[in-house]
Amino acid sequence: MKKQVTTIISIVLIILIAIFAMLNLEKVNVSFGFTSVEMPLILLILFCLLIGALIIFLFSSTQNIRKNREYRDLQRESDERQQALTAEIDQLKESLKTLDTRLxxxxxxxxxxxxxxxxxxxxxxxxxxxxxxxSQK
Known part of the structure; x- marks a missing residue:
């Protein structure tokens, strides 16, 4: 359900941005400090939108990588604990056998x-x- 709501909101935002860009077709002068470029406002808006999407993608990717690393660390720790507990169980079984034999x-x-x-x-x-x-004999 949450993904569906996110998808619908994304589609609505994309439509609004497209309408906004279509209303702004005039050319604008963009200065980069060392040079200036004249381009349609629609391209500037779409270019800025693309850069924003890339930045969001990079941030979410780093978060996913960090979560995956934490998950692997926790999985490794869980496996180590499970092995330790298995070894302890085996040791207790051997002790039980020894005690049973003694008994x-x-x-x-x-x-x-x-x-x-x-x-x-x-x-x-x-x-x-x-x-x-x-004695009787």
Whole structure:
């Protein structure tokens, strides 16, 4: 919508400038300091309009270049942050794996320790039973 309004306003301004130029067809003397030229007023108006349009184009081009540069810098910074966060996530995943392995080993050792205690109890019961057997003979 904004582009359409801008286009309509531009067209109206161009028509007004053309009408103004057509009403001023007489020749005028233009002095450049070192020389003077006689030309129709319509050409002078159109020439000045062209120079103004070029100046506006140059200013807008420099702004676009500056914005594009800022966008690239922000994109690069975003990519660097994303890589850093990805590396941190990978590091945390590795830490999680290590902790998970430790936990499994720890619980495995506890189970082994409990089984060793059961084996020791069974061995001691076997010895007691062996002693009872040998004492009964």
């Amino acid at each position: 499994k080993n720890s619980s495995g050792k506890q189970e082994i320790g409990a089984k060793d205690q059961q084996i020791d109890k069974l061995k001691s019961e076997i010895e007691k039973l062996n002693q009872k057997l040998s």
